[in-house]
Amino acid sequence: MDNRYRRYLPQLYRERDSAFIPAQSWPKTLIDLALARGQQEHKLLRNTGIFYEDIAQGNILLTPQQIFRLLDNATRQPQGYELVFLVARDLLTPYQAHLSQANNLAELLDYFVTYAGTLSPLLSLHLHYEQDRLVIYWQDNFGADELTPFLLAMMASSMRNFTRWRSASSPTWTFYFKHAKPEYIEQYQVHLGEQLVFNARADAIAIARHELHSNWPKIPTSMNIINPLTAENPRGFLHEVYYYLHSNLQDQPNLEQCAQDFGMSSATLKRKLQKHHSSFQQQYDLVRKHLALHWLSETRITQEEVARQLHFYDAANLRRAFKRWTGQGPGKL
Incomplete structure (x- = not known):
């Protein structure tokens, strides 16, 4: 514990009703998947202030509270919980070229911390080194409450998917969730593996330190960065x-x-x-x-x-x- 510190003063921040999440990103994917699985549009978009025609035609920005209502509507339908894992498959795709520049897991996590406002706007990451492992604690940024488990599953699954693809191996993640084991545990096992801990002390993911700096395969530098990341997001x-x-x-x-x-x-x-x-x-x-x-x-x-x-x-x-x-x-x- 280091007693040296510099007093920090608050910076610009976003709130629940700040419109900044592009609807064309994963919210549209969630809507399309839900509709394709038979959910009714009027029930899915009820009380969200979202109109599918607007999303399909323009660059609409959504607020966290709109996202929460959409997620709540979608996951209340039969088998709706599967949607978050399906969305996770492509969650990081728009930033794949940028993230692929990471040469190992440690560098990738640096990207996640630096560009958290873009990569994980609804949940923030807090990294702690604890003995022989790195523990990443998740924090709800806008008051998701009972929807937090769905956001955790989505982010954890997307991170696992990307690291498995980028490393050409299977980094050994352990996933911790404060909530009780869900009835649809098989979805967690399929998408996150067997290293699952429910009723945990905190929402977190952990990995052994020795896996952080293992070199990943080289990626061609010619990949086009279509969606550049910016660290300026509050x-x-x-x-x-x-x-x-x-x-x-x-x-x-x-x-x-x-x-x-x-x-x-x-x-x-x-x-x-x-x-x-x-x-x-x-x-x-x-x-x-x-x-x-x-x-x-x-x-x-x-x-x-x-x-x-x-x-x-x-x-x-x-x-x-x-x-x-x-x-x-x-x-x-």
């Missing part, structure tokens, strides 16, 4: 709050200071967090949970030291909080 609101709290943890940030730095009153920040189905305490605890999982996996760091770094009175309070966050005590690590 973070989602919840990600920006998380990043602010994580970066300024040493200051023991509170609601009032956070609101001031975000340029609004405490009441306005509360309302904005509620709009995204979250709260200041939830985001603060998520930061501390991820750091606790990371630090407590390092045997050289004591629970007392972790408690101090995370601003708990003592190790006993840390243990109680950890059990509340994960359902298990830190001794289980």
